[in-house]
Amino acid sequence: MTHDPDTRDLLTEARQVLLDSLAPGLAGEQKYQALMIANAMGMAIREIEQRSHGEPEATDRVLSQFLAGHQLPDDPLQGEQTLARALRERSLNGEDAELRSVLRGLTEARLRINNPGFLK
Amino acid sequence: MSSLADTFSNFVARQTGARSVRVIEFDKLSGGAIQDNFGLTLELEGGDRPGRQEFVVRQDAPSGVAESLSRPEEFRVLQAAFQAGVTAPEPLWLCEDAKVSGRIFYIMTRASGSASPRKLVKGDLTGEQRRHLVRRLGTELARLHTVRPPVEGLDFLDMPADGNPARSRVALYRGYLEKIGEPHPVLEWALNWLEDHAPEPGPTVLCHCDFRTGNYMVDGGELTAVLDWEFTSWSDPCEDLGWLCCRSWRFGADDREVGGVGDMEDLLVSYREVSGVDVDPAVVSYWEVMALVRWALIALQQARRHMSGEQRSLELALTGRLVAQREYDLLNQIPEWAEGQ
Numbered sequence: 063m064t065h066d067p068d069t070r071d072l073l074t075e076a077r078q079v080l081l082d083s084l085a086p087g088l089a090g091e092q093k094y095q096a097l098m099i100a101n102a103m104g105m106a107i108r109e110i111e112q113r114s115h116g117e118p119e120a121t122d123r124v125l126s127q128f129l130a131g132h133q134l135p136d137d138p139l140q141g142e143q144t145l146a147r148a149l150r151e152r153s154l155n156g157e158d159a160e161l162r163s164v165l166r167g168l169t170e171a172r173l174r175i176n177n178p179g180f181l182k
Numbered sequence: 183m184s185s186l187a188d189t190f191s192n193f194v195a196r197q198t199g200a201r202s203v204r205v206i207e208f209d210k211l212s213g214g215a216i217q218d219n220f221g222l223t224l225e226l227e228g229g230d231r232p233g234r235q236e237f238v239v240r241q242d243a244p245s246g247v248a249e250s251l252s253r254p255e256e257f258r259v260l261q262a263a264f265q266a267g268v269t270a271p272e273p274l275w276l277c278e279d280a281k282v283s284g285r286i287f288y289i290m291t292r293a294s295g296s297a298s299p300r301k302l303v304k305g306d307l308t309g310e311q312r313r314h315l316v317r318r319l320g321t322e323l324a325r326l327h328t329v330r331p332p333v334e335g336l337d338f339l340d341m342p343a344d345g346n347p348a349r350s351r352v353a354l355y356r357g358y359l360e361k362i363g364e365p366h367p368v369l370e371w372a373l374n375w376l377e378d379h380a381p382e383p384g385p386t387v388l389c390h391c392d393f394r395t396g397n398y399m400v401d402g403g404e405l406t407a408v409l410d411w412e413f414t415s416w417s418d419p420c421e422d423l424g425w426l427c428c429r430s431w432r433f434g435a436d437d438r439e440v441g442g443v444g445d446m447e448d449l450l451v452s453y454r455e456v457s458g459v460d461v462d463p464a465v466v467s468y469w470e471v472m473a474l475v476r477w478a479l480i481a482l483q484q485a486r487r488h489m490s491g492e493q494r495s496l497e498l499a500l501t502g503r504l505v506a507q508r509e510y511d512l513l514n515q516i517p518e519w520a521e522g523q
Binding site: 146 | 356365366367368370371374375378496497499500503504506507509510513517
């Protein structure tokens with residue numbers, strides 16, 4: 063079943079109404095709250111867009127390959143858990159450039175949703 | 183509110199021996215998630231503080247944070263800092279009898295100015311005023327760090343495990359992360375790095391542990407009071423310096439290392455002038471990394487309060503989404519530091 067306009071479109075339009083029509087008339091705490099709502103909606107929109115482009119799967123694949131290459135379980139659904147545990151158990155070399163690159167990839171994927179402007 | 187104002191004003195009258203007291207102003211101050219802070223302006227007749235007096239009353243809020251000091255502990259820490267010459271509100275009276283107002287509270291003098299980071303960082307201070315303020319911050323920390331254990335009345339403060347504040351923090355933060363129960367590989371990686379690169383500990387001193395822009399008052403470019411002493415503990419002096427300089431407390435002015443106000447060099451020069459201690463900037467950078475981890479963990483704990491239903495809040499939920507920024511900072515800052523060795 064599909065709904066048109068789709069969720070992304072609905073959220074995008076709703077966020078624009080909030081920012082263009084409602085927020086300018088608000089002040090103080092209410093304005094702050096409106097901007098927080100717009101921020102949360104922006105994250106939801108970007109998350110939907112990234113899912114539609116298969117980006118989470120691509121990030122998971124890189125992590126799975128890294129884990130497999132280090133003889134660790136490579137279940138993509140448990141990837142971050144496995145990586146975190148291996149680091150806690152000190153079974154990975156923290157200076158490894160490939161490890162740092164995987165960590166950067168995971169973090170940048172989150173920032174592309176949470177705050178793309180933070181990526182320099 | 184008015185009956186609370188009467189309660190506090192009568193308490194002050196008793197403490198000062200005033201013949202009469204009149205409430206001029208009483209209002210709840212912003213910024214206390216863990217405590218309720220009230221501004222109390224009184225006109226006192228007679229006694230040892232006659233005339234118009236401005237106070238702050240600080241008492242526990244309904245929901246506290248387990249890691250923070252109790253009000254009586256905070257009062258004693260504030261006394262120690264004030265006696266050491268730190269520009270802090272003067273702690274006047276502690277009331278441990280909960281029957282008086284319903285909760286334990288203490289009263290201190292009220293400082294002028296604002297603690298707002300936005301006003302300070304984005305405000306119109308001149309370059310010279312900024313430099314002066316940074317030097318003043320170094321002076322305040324140097325004075326605070328003259329307080330060293332043992333101090334009578336401060337025996338509730340724990341000493342760092344094995345005499346090593348850095349390793350002690352790493353163990354504490356691993357525990358926090360474990361309790362949060364969500365995988366954060368970057369934080370695990372950073373904690374490993376912090377464990378492996380822990381510097382030789384400095385002297386164990388009284389540290390504020392939340393000394394940063396937003397927690398000191400400024401009036402016309404002059405520091406008027408260091409606030410919020412509830413996380414004070416015995417630690418390495420560089421923990422305070424690193425927290426103050428941490429990237430997450432620069433409020434958008436990333437090129438001004440000291441709290442978005444000015445340069446670390448000025449901070450360390452004034453710190454040395456007062457303390458006689460030459461601080462190694464690399465050790466401050468190490469503690470900046472520690473600060474990023476701590477900041478991320480606090481943000482995760484706040485998000486947890488929302489997710490568990492303890493305190494549903496959009497602001498707390500969004501705070502959880504800020505953690506990736508600190509993880510990104512860690513990934514950038516750790517190699518920079520390692521290459522600088």
